[in-house]
Amino acid sequence: MHFNLSTLLTVGMLFASPSAFALNIFTCQPDWASLAKLHAPDADVFSATTAFQDPHYIQARPSLITKMRKADLVICSGAELEVGWLPELQRQSRNTKATAAGGGLFFVTEHVAVLDKHDHVDRSMGDVHAGGNPHVQFAVADMVNISVALTAKLQQLDPASQADYAKAGEQFRHQWQQQMQVWKAKAKPLVGKHVVGYHTTYRYLFAWLGMEQVADLEPKPGVSPTMSHLASLSKLDTRDTYAIVYATHQTNDAATWLAQRNHLPVVVLPQSVGGTDAASDLFGLINNSIDLLLTPRSVN
Amino acid sequence: MKKIWLMSSVALGVAGNVAADTLSQIKGPDISVVLDGFYQDGERAFSHRGEGFGLGHTEVGLSASVDDKFRGVLTSVFESHHGSTEIELEEAFIETLALPYGTKVKAGRFLSNFGYLNSKHTHEDAFTERPGVYRALLGGHYYDDGIQASILLPTDFYLALSFEALSGKKMDAGFDDPATVGVYSGKLSLGADVGESHSWMLGLSVLRNGNGHMQFGGDHDHGADDDDDHDHDHGGHSHGPAYTGRMLYGADFTWKWAPQGNYKYQHIRFTSEYLYLDDVMDAPFSALEGAKDSVSGYYGEVVYQFTPSWSVSTRFSRFDHIEGHDVHGHGDHAHGHFENEKLQELDFALAWHSSHFGVIRGQVSQQDYHGEKNNIVSLQYIMTFGAHAAHAF
The missing domain is CATH 3.40.50.1980 (Nitrogenase molybdenum iron protein domain)
Structure with missing residues (x-):
């Protein structure tokens, strides 16, 4: 009996090992690093910026290029918030996964009912984004939508842990919706x-x-x-x-x-x-x- | 029942709109324009920015992904010189987007990766002109036709290597039968952050120019820099370097600082480069009086942006070289002599940034050359519109 149990455990660990593969996630803002950790607790998560940095003015630094080279998934706000540095990081990091075509690029604004879109933008208007307001870390009601989309993306990139991502995502959405009532x-x-x-x-x-x-x-x-x-x-x-x-x-x-x-x-x-x-x-x-x-x- | 159906279709409609609006259509290439105009009192050595009103590096650029595997870039440059307008193709290259192991290949015409400033467009500079040593040894910025292969290594700090093979025609010292692939160059770059506020990058470059040294025995033996433009001149000014040799070595270091890494309100950049040109001439010339086999120079610059719209910068640069006087080959021996010369410059610039896309700059340069001190004053604007490519570190 004892022997059988340990055999079972060993076999279980063998099967579990594919899911021990930790996704490497690069995020443009600490908000998405937090979201990534809540959805993929085992992932290796890095944020390119801190809350004390203006996200429009980030340097395409050597350290960020190095980090992006290793990323399986890149999560950014999008809507051109990072247009001054993200394309340079993508180009220099040569990471084919971290592009729209490679499937490892997740723009949060694509899953938000974006406010203040403009049909016509020119630079005399200041730093206005045609794609709308990109500061979606405060899009409280849309976070449920974002969670669903992020869960699907994680499952696509790491199919071995699909069930774990589904569970973490559901838990996040449940807690978030509860908190929304508290906050309101x-x-x-x-x-x-x-x-x-x-x-x-x-x-x-x-x-x-x-x-x-x-x-x-x-x-x-x-x-x-x-x-x-x-x-x-x-x-x-x-x-x-x-x-x-x-x-x-x-x-x-x-x-x-x-x-x-x-x-x-x-x-x-x-x-x-x-x-x-x-x-x-x-x-x-x-x-x-x-x-x-x-x-x-x-x-x- | 009907109400529920209506509500869900409204919800679906909203979701559909969100998806449709963010799905990007195939768009045309990114078009960027850089307008660079200046007024200048005086002229700097080894430069092609003349006195008075003029247009500097006026660029029109097109770039786009060709497909999922290639990207293409085309940049043409317009400059005015003494009343005529020149058009030059500065970049026309393709680069790979999907090679494995952090590798990339670039082919066509591109800015060489040598040094720190060279691979950057001049509109990113903090000064009206590149330092004297850059103007003399690289023609301000060296671009050429060829191929570049590079790799970003999977290390925890930034470590990249690049190799180039280039035609070398711009750096040809005047060979009658130049090598087809005149220039080979390589670069190693290292970089990292120190805490949140500091970042640095270090580069070591080497460039071998098969057609660079002053050759003895050809029909066109002439001295290194008899009149500042021994290379391919277009009616009196030069685009190529004034000095070439068989080997060019470079070391560059850049450090950037912003409080907590927030570059919006204030930041500092310090850059210094050292260039050493070796094996400048063949034996009969090197035996002449005052001859040296190498020339070298360096610069150090600090740029301090102290509010979102104002920055000051200062630079010291020096180029130690030799000048030929009546140097020429004659049968099996050489004539003439060389004299030591130095070009020393001290620059101050104050720039007002109307936004991320516009700069108006005033610059004063004190030039010490041929034993004479001159002050050169430049007023310049650089404005960009259209797509604006992100800048490298």
């Missing part, structure tokens, strides 16, 4: 609130929470705040404005300057997973962002 209830006081933003980073979060960004510290998307633009914002009627919202990776001078003149409180949100201590994974990112939005602080 908690964020009730935020419904209808108007804010001044800095870039369109929180477009999806505000839309989901029923908030509205009525002004932007940037004169045009991607164009840094200018004195004349801030001066015009300081003259706005702010009786209906709740707060000035910016991200931990952005400089605070523009927001502070305006807050002192308009006497508006400020909220500093994580841009991505890791942007604050509490935003340690995708759940924490949304939860912490709502907590921070609920408690604006005044600037003196």
